[in-house]
Amino acid sequence: MAKCLVTGHKGYIGTKLYNKLIEDGHEVMGVDLNEEYPQDVTKVFRQDMDGRFHPHYYNFQPEYIFHTACWPRIGLCLEKPVATMENNVMAGTIMLNFAQKVGSVKRFIYSSSSSVMGNGSGPTNPYALQKYVTELETKIYSELYDMDTVSLRYFNVYSEDQTIDGPYATAVANWMRCIREGVRPFISGDGEQRRDMIHVDDVVLANIFAMNHDGNFNGENYDIGTGENISLNEIRDIAKKYHNVDFDYVSPRPGEVMSTRADISKLLQLGWKHSISIQDGIDSCFRRIK
DSSP states (O other), rough: EEEEEEETTTHHHHHHHHHHHHTTEEEEEEEEESSSSSOOOHHTSSSOOOSSHHHHTTTTOOSEEEEOOOOOOOHHHHHHHHHHHHHHHHHHHHHHHHHHHHSOSEEEEEEEGGGGTTTTTTSSSHHHHHHHHHHHHHHHHHSSSOOEEEEEOEEEOTTTTTTTSSSTOOOOHHHHHHHHTTTEEEEEEEEETOOOEEEHOOOOOHHHHHHHHHHSOOOOEEEEEEEEEEEHHHHHHHHHHHHHOOEEOOOTTOOOSSSSOOOOHHOOOHOOSSSOOOHHHHHHHHHOOO
């Protein structure tokens, strides 16, 4: 069993990854701001003036670091581009520096985002840019130092227990909340926007696969999705199959991407594929609402 360090282990994805690693028998340390005693990765993993790390973290000697911690709201990054850049990008730099110098790390696994691709020509907002910068840095660390790194680009992550107050909230989560509360849900635009939706359980399994993979990733990035997509109108029809609910259509959001779809060919070649289809996963979300 391995020693694993998970940053952001109280977040939506980090919590499930942290729990799965423990369930699998690994020795796991979690670090998160949302603790009784907050642990800010930009502070607790910094070297002091003498170049030393905090002994609590250094002596743990992690073999695998899962860096999921970030401030992931696009709105927040637009509102506070300097603060989020300092936090998100600097956190990546600090964690990579720690990983390289602690001497025990076999692989650094970075939680990136499909937003880095924008409309096909790169980041279109500060959040995507911040994610992309750390992707580049993980690649550089892999090339400069004897440390394997990989970036996992998550597409639209969802689950039956997803809440709307989390930064990864999807239309699915919003509509589930509306149905529970008897509120009429709405669709932006004509509802023909298509999204590659990936269940959070598969995102966790993709991280586990990245940890256990025998070969080197050499700083490469991989799309974490299903390779398929579904329209908002099709998700609406699944919801209506189980619930007597009508939807309002409102003005489209400016600059909204009309279609996302992961290229899963590289992961298929390595032997990993999602286990939950979009249709089955979303069907489960609305079927289980009481």
